[in-house]
Amino acid sequence: MLDPAPYNSRRVVSNQTGPHERLPEVVQKHLTSVYQAPILSHNIDAFEQAEALAQQHGGPLILDSGCGTGDSSRKLATLFPDHFVMGIDKSADRLGRERAGGTASNVHLIRADLNDFYRLATQAGWQLARHYILYPNPWPKSAHLQRRWHGSPVFPDMLKLGGKLELRTNWQIYAQEFHAALQIAGVNAQQELYAPNGTYLTLFERKYAESGQTLWRVTAHSMT
Numbered sequence: 368m369l370d371p372a373p374y375n376s377r378r379v380v381s382n383q384t385g386p387h388e389r390l391p392e393v394v395q396k397h398l399t400s401v402y403q404a405p406i407l408s409h410n411i412d413a414f415e416q417a418e419a420l421a422q423q424h425g426g427p428l429i430l431d432s433g434c435g436t437g438d439s440s441r442k443l444a445t446l447f448p449d450h451f452v453m454g455i456d457k458s459a460d461r462l463g464r465e466r467a468g469g470t471a472s473n474v475h476l477i478r479a480d481l482n483d484f485y486r487l488a489t490q491a492g493w494q495l496a497r498h499y500i501l502y503p504n505p506w507p508k509s510a511h512l513q514r515r516w517h518g519s520p521v522f523p524d525m526l527k528l529g530g531k532l533e534l535r536t537n538w539q540i541y542a543q544e545f546h547a548a549l550q551i552a553g554v555n556a557q558q559e560l561y562a563p564n565g566t567y568l569t570l571f572e573r574k575y576a577e578s579g580q581t582l583w584r585v586t587a588h589s590m591t
């Protein structure tokens with residue numbers, strides 16, 4: 368049988384050549400105002416289910432935000448067997464894709480929009496042990512800054528959830544902006560190259576790495 372074709376994933380193309388010039392102003396605005404968009408009822412239902420599951424397990428909580436097919440959630444559940452891993456994604460299609468190998472008892476995938484879920488979780492006083500945001504949609508057009516997590520009005524709620532935060536991306540500008548936004552929020556963070564060395568947490572990570580793309584990681588260990 369022929370080897371499967373190697374991945375040939377396209378690099379992010381953007382009209383930005385560096386961090387967005389309005390980033391500090393946008394982040395500051397969100398840090399000093401309250402995000403008031405209404406929370407949709409199906410996200411409230413999803414959050415209530417999540418809260419019941421977290422309480423039932425009782426262990427430290429890991430959030431895998433934008434988990435897609437949940438491969439990373441399942442791997443994290445194996446890496447942290449005494450933690451409860453919750454993978455959240457808004458796409459029923461991605462969450463529903465069949466995966467071989469069964470599912471550990473300490474992982475659950477939930478369909479919800481994180482713009483609502485983060486606010487519900489902070490209102491309920493959640494404190495995470497770890498928080499992964501792996502290969503978020505880059506929204507590379509300059510006009511789309513506020514669709515990136517650090518440019519979004521929900522960014523302050525994401526930070527209030529605490530825990531060891533780790534974001535990975537194949538777009539250096541996303542990593543630079545996320546790092547800068549954390550610093551504006553008073554969170555000590557590190558930005559570095561990330562080399563998976565053949566061990567992949569997600570399918571996107573594998574596709575990007577095997578296409579020869581450079582990967583970046585931003586970590587923060589002391590959230591305010």
Ligand SMILES: C[S@@+](CC[C@H](N)C(=O)[O-])C[C@H]1O[C@@H](n2cnc3c(N)ncnc32)[C@H](O)[C@@H]1O
Pocket residue numbers: 432433434435436439455456457458461479480481482500501502503504569570571572
């Ligand atoms: C590029 S994919 C990465 C998926 C996975 N983390 C990986 O690395 O394979 C981004 C994922 O984030 C999800 N997503 C984007 N915005 C979201 C939101 N507001 N709430 C929940 N999920 C979201 C998308 O549905 C998609 O599955």
